[in-house]
Amino acid sequence: MTDAVISAQHLDLTFQTGDGPVHALRDVNLTIDKGDFVSFIGPSGCGKTTFLRCIAGLETPTGGDLTVNGMTPDEARKARAYGYVFQAAGLYPWRTIGGNIRLPLEIMGFSKADQAERVKRVLELVDLAGFEKKYPWQLSGGMQQRASIARALAFDADILLMDEPFGALDEIVRDHLNEELLKLWARTEKTIGFVTHSIPEAVYLSTKIVVMSPRPGRITDVIDSPLPRERPLDIRDTPEFIAIAHRVREGLRAGHQED
Amino acid sequence: MKGTLGPVLTVILAILAIWYVACVPMNVREVLSAAERDGAVVTPTDPVERRDAGAVGLVLNNTAHLGASWSLDRAKLPAPHQIAVELWNTTVVEEMTGRRGIVNSGSLSNRGLVYHAGITLWATVLGFVIGTGLGILLAVGIVHSRTMEMSVMPWAIVSQTIPIVALAPMIIVVLYSVGLQGMLPKAVISAYLSFFPVVVGMVKGLRSPDQSQLDLMHTYNASKSAVLVKLRLPASVPYLFASLKIGIAASLVGAIVGELPVQQGGLGARMLAGSYYGQTSQIWAALIAAAALAALLVWSIGALERRTLRRMGVV
Known part of the structure; x- marks a missing residue:
């Protein structure tokens, strides 16, 4: 418990809409430890993105407790505890790649010299050294998403929250980026929350897989992965991998049958 | 081509x-x-x-x-070639050979079109700058404050439904009574016409960033002014230029209308004088000069737009 970075207890979130209340999250209990790589998987409407947004302080839960680094999510946001990567890279077209990565640093008031040093470091981290002066439209979709990850890493938050960051990319690029992301996680020792709807992606990346289901959005299974932290791509053909993937699939199916 | x-x-x-x-x-x-x-x-x-x-x-x-x-x-209705001759006579011939022309007097002739076009141009530019500045400020206010939107926007819309020819003399009289005359009243009328497209375009432009871009700023705990300077304003630039092209043409109309009742030079004064004395070709020449001026102004904004967008890297 001492290592808990993110802790949710009996978390509820109900949206009031014109068609009546929508239970986006109901009774969500979860503890994420430091250095965990946690994937949230489930069909659309299961609340996986909503939960991530709650952690980020972008949504306010209507019940229960949620702490991030021991603080409320809003305090954690103000303390700049996390970097957030959206599904769309969302780079500003009028800024160069370097300029985009500098954006949070400018807002947070880092010195010019510090900014330059950090931009250089994170660009190397995501394998984009030399692209600092390019504009987003000059980069492929995968490179743009890497730049947006670099942007989230630039100010050294301990937590990285990623909302289907590779959802719009083709499978080959996605495999490559998954591999890169694991390396980056090993090097930076960050705690990562990762939303996806791909079973292989979730199993390949995570130390902990959270299976969710919709109406109301809730957790149906939490799987602690027995896979080693060092994971080559072909680990996906091992029996252990297939067994975990099977359990995730079962969890997803169970969630659906309860409808 | x-x-x-x-x-x-x-x-x-x-x-x-x-x-x-x-x-x-x-x-x-x-x-x-x-x-x-x-x-x-x-x-x-x-x-x-x-x-x-x-x-x-x-x-x-x-x-x-x-x-x-x-x-x-x-x-x-003078024939096109008659207007062309009038244009030639009141520009090149007047300046080169006229007693008050630039060759003989060292300054532009007040009987020539160039002098009057210049007067109108300056009133237009001044009014355009005032109108654009005011329009941007209003748009920033409207985007940030619901109260401001509810209270200002209806007046901005109403202001544009009043025929400017009816309003212009009143603006001039009111400003004259507080001691303002010359170029400023014309610029005020011209600003009155040009601020509106800027407000409408800028409100749309400042609101153009999508929710995820605003969320991103929120995750950085960015202040409202940081969001404005680093996201909303750059995102609104293409919208601004579209508005500026409409605004500068409206400014020119405003300046000309403002010159009608005053008769102290300018293309508007020239048109009205022409109609007093039945000099139709003078009216047409002034109209064509105004059209040429408008084309030049809109083209300048276009050139500025291309340069700015290229410098911003968004082409």
């Missing part, structure tokens, strides 16, 4: 052709009166009957006497 030249020329030639044809019925009464004075027999001979007859009928009955249709001194 080669492909567009043909169609462009065709349209110009068609306009000129229609114009020359229109000169005949428009000017037929004056042409026939002049022909009668020279001893020709026109039908009908009675001037009163002629006054009540239709223009087309007069043309058809007097086909032999229409030679002067394109060379009348004070035509109702």
